[in-house]
Amino acid sequence: MDVWEQNLADVIDNYLKNYVGMSGSGSPLYTGLAPTGGPYMIAQAQQTGVDPSLVLGICRSESSTATNPILNGGRFNIFGNSYHFAVFANTGKKTNYTLYTSYADATNDVFALLQQYIAAGLVTTDAIYKKYEGEASWQQNVPAIKATQQKLTGDPLNGRYQFNDARKAALAALVAGFKK
């Protein structure tokens, strides 16, 4: 992990620690991923080429960054993965899908899935989330996803994991702010 990735890991950890969600302050992803959420997300981003700011934007939209206590598929289905639902969303009937038993499994899967989206030519936030959420209802969550991407110095128009000069400057300023 180079200095910029370490900075981004720190920014993600700070975001997770201070996230105000549905169950008070702090996202359980901070300690629910080892060693903490930030470095875990960076390792996944390195492996898959998917920006963690996009992943956390989707997490915010699907589960208020893991703070929503009532999720279809249990508390670990924080990205709303419909192949890990407990009941079908349209009928309410029980599925026979395997439920997640850790934040890590759910996180690994969403990075792996979005890696395949990028390989399939879907690189913008709009294109990715439209396919992820479905044609009918994707637009309502996109502003929150893009806001999260910006907050984490990501490109709100692109899901690829990359560092340009603007991001590096934003990261340096954010990290300097933590250390004051």
Added chain:
Amino acid sequence: MKRFAFFLFALVLFAQAVTTHDARSGLVIHSPAGWRIDPDSSAFTIESFPANKRPPQVLVPLGGARIMVAAPSVKSIDEFVQLDRLTPENGYLSKPAEIKTTEGSIPAQEIRLDQNKVIPEGHTLIHAFSVRGRIYETYLLYRGAADKLKYEAIYYQIVSTLEFPR
């Protein structure tokens, strides 16, 4: 025999082919009629099903397929593989291959993802190759092993009829 039948099937399907002059890649692409262009893709992409039949998350419905043709902005096949992370760590298996094109049989890198954990019954086949110094990528995703021969026949037919810029 079955493979030959699917080859004939692809030929019949292409009797009413749609021709696209793709400005992004510079390619002329011949694709089967009845497939739908995905307007959300960064490259020329067609799908065998209507958009409202796509289930959330998994890109294509069971029995459906997606084919993309692209000219990624990379200088080498290795750079392309790293950019899209088509790596063994992500489950992709890669081997040298030959691919039939309008430029003759040319060397390509063939990349497959068959043990797909996050797209149930999903199969991906990718070829990356170079023509006159430019890197091209062709991509197939389908769900359901029963449709392997049908969709690969269509995919290879598209690849073999690509017209490259001079």
